[in-house]
Amino acid sequence: MRILHFSDLHIGVENYGRTDPETGLSTRLGDFLDSLDQVVEFALNESVDLVLLAGDAYKGRDPTQTHQREFAKRLNRLSQAGIPTFLLVGNHDLPAASSRATAVDIFPTLEVANIYVGNNLQNYTVPTPSGPLQILAVPWPRRSVLLSRDDSRGLSIEEVRQALEERLTDGIDIKARELDPDVPAILTAHVTVNGATVGTERSMMLGQDHVLLVSALDRPQVEYVALGHIHKHQILRPNPPMVVYSGSLQRVDFSEEGDEKGFCVVDLDPAAPQGQRMTNFEFHRLEARRFVTVDVSVESLEVDPTATVVRAIARKDIAGAVVRVRISIAAESDAHLRETEIRAALEPAHFIASISREVAGARRTRISPTEGEDLQPMQALGLYLDSRNIEGERREKILRKAEELIELDLTELEETQ
Numbered sequence: 001m002r003i004l005h006f007s008d009l010h011i012g013v014e015n016y017g018r019t020d021p022e023t024g025l026s027t028r029l030g031d032f033l034d035s036l037d038q039v040v041e042f043a044l045n046e047s048v049d050l051v052l053l054a055g056d057a058y059k060g061r062d063p064t065q066t067h068q069r070e071f072a073k074r075l076n077r078l079s080q081a082g083i084p085t086f087l088l089v090g091n092h093d094l095p096a097a098s099s100r101a102t103a104v105d106i107f108p109t110l111e112v113a114n115i116y117v118g119n120n121l122q123n124y125t126v127p128t129p130s131g132p133l134q135i136l137a138v139p140w141p142r143r144s145v146l147l148s149r150d151d152s153r154g155l156s157i158e159e160v161r162q163a164l165e166e167r168l169t170d171g172i173d174i175k176a177r178e179l180d181p182d183v184p185a186i187l188t189a190h191v192t193v194n195g196a197t198v199g200t201e202r203s204m205m206l207g208q209d210h211v212l213l214v215s216a217l218d219r220p221q222v223e224y225v226a227l228g229h230i231h232k233h234q235i236l237r238p239n240p241p242m243v244v245y246s247g248s249l250q251r252v253d254f255s256e257e258g259d260e261k262g263f264c265v266v267d268l269d270p271a272a273p274q275g276q277r278m279t280n281f282e283f284h285r286l287e288a289r290r291f292v293t294v295d296v297s298v299e300s301l302e303v304d305p306t307a308t309v310v311r312a313i314a315r316k317d318i319a320g321a322v323v324r325v326r327i328s329i330a331a332e333s334d335a336h337l338r339e340t341e342i343r344a345a346l347e348p349a350h351f352i353a354s355i356s357r358e359v360a361g362a363r364r365t366r367i368s369p370t371e372g373e374d375l376q377p378m379q380a381l382g383l384y385l386d387s388r389n390i391e392g393e394r395r396e397k398i399l400r401k402a403e404e405l406i407e408l409d410l411t412e413l414e415e416t417q
Contacts, residue, residue: 001130001184001270004048006039006263007228008248010092011067012059016253016322016351025066027350031289033070035249038286039263040074043083048265049128051078054228054246055090055140055190058103068106075107079114084126088118089139090190090228118188121171123178131184131270136175136222138189140229141168141210161210169216176219181274186266187217187241188226196230196245214243223277224266232259233283240278242266250288253382254324254353261288289350290321298337300330306338310345318346324353334359378402 009032017028043051058067078085093103107115116126118137126133141164155163172187179185192198192211214236217225225243227236233247246264251257260283267280296312298305309327316323323346329337339355346352381402385395 001050001128001133001268002046002048003133003186003224003226003266003268004039004043004051004263005054005188005224005226005244005246005266006052006249007054007190007226007246008056008090008231009036009053009071010056010059010248010250010252011036011071012063013250013252016353018351028289029067029070032250033074035261035286035288036071036074039249040077042263042265042284043078044081046265048083049130050126050133051083051085052135052186052188052226053085053087054188054226055088056092056228057087057090058092060092061094061103063103072107075112075115079112082114082129084114084116084128086116086118086124086126086135086137086188088137088188088190088228091140094140094142121168121175123175123185125183134179134183134185136172136179136185136187136219138168138172138187138191138217140190165210165212168210169212172216172219176221179221181221184268184270184277185222185274186224186226187219187222188228189217190228192229193217193227193236193243193245196236197232197234198230217243220275223268223275224281226264226266231256233262233264240275242278242281244281246283249286251291251322254291254293255382257291257293260285262286290317292316292318292321292323292349294318294323294325296325296327298327298329298333300333302333305329305333305336306341309337309342313342313345319348320350322351322353323349325355326358327356328358331359 011029011032013032014026014028017026019025020027020030023030039051042048057071075085087104087107089102089104102119104117105119108117116124118124118135119139121138124135124137126135194211194213218237218241222241224241227243227245230245231248231252232245234245235242236245237243244264247259247261249261249263251259251261262283262285265282265284266278268277269279270277294313294316296309298308302308309325313325325342327337334357337357342355343352378399381399385398390398
């Protein structure tokens, strides 16, 4: 039995892109759809029995008709080939009010063949070409489902989060014990696991994060733990059951500049005893859009600072990449910097994200007008903190406070629905 695990597709992330004259769509939308096409082609050609998306099909809760159409096209290819697809609900798929449908509920509503949606903490049994597979689904936790208003009344945001994590851990334990030991089982969760290396998903949060211990997911009843939400591919536990973040298929911003992108493939032997069924694991790399940072320091006595910057750009492979240039320059040289020539040197790039100058202790950042069009609030805050060179503990405090304010706003909105 072969399972393909990927996550955080985020169709709709279109920052750092331009309009494709042939399609009229964003080139960045094309990037994400191209990656999904590679996933589908692999599944069709390599005898995959199940395709598992571990949350966040879309960038936001209300995908456009175009985004829904393009996603459905790809799922339909799998459906027509008899390959089941399991869609776990992530935080970006959830509506603001618990009574509203998620971004992927349309598929079971239309009774699309071979498509299953994990929108509750429960066990699902999915028929595959190689036999049945049990999936313990842990979607992004909804506070209103795990905690009643009475449960959370008078609690601080931190106390509510802790209570949610405890209820979630207990729920996973209960569902794991209900699994049939004679049928292969995996666990999939859209959560942050303590110890994972985080990246841009921190700035894309829609509300407060929840953190589980790896022991909450490391259940002897399952053969593999397929995680979503963290964009960086990483193996948290190498021994069975492996606990793995597949990572996102495409880079979203510069925090993922050095990350490899791809998907995971897991082979199980249904005839083997429980806990011994996993026979192979592979991470398949994709050629995602590159993000490149050009850092250059211009000496105070430099005769031609522009030439220094252009030479630094030439040393980087920027063809087809999203590029930012960060220039450290003395005040007396700043006036002699010719940005037109710098932009000309960046012509091979797919997109110029920014050209920033740090001048004698004061930073001035110039950002392409289209860059901020699709930024989430936390991404915009992150960009501001970058421009102010705010790092370390101070940065973390600001981000945590902003997340608390967003969570408070979402909670108040949910309670009015």
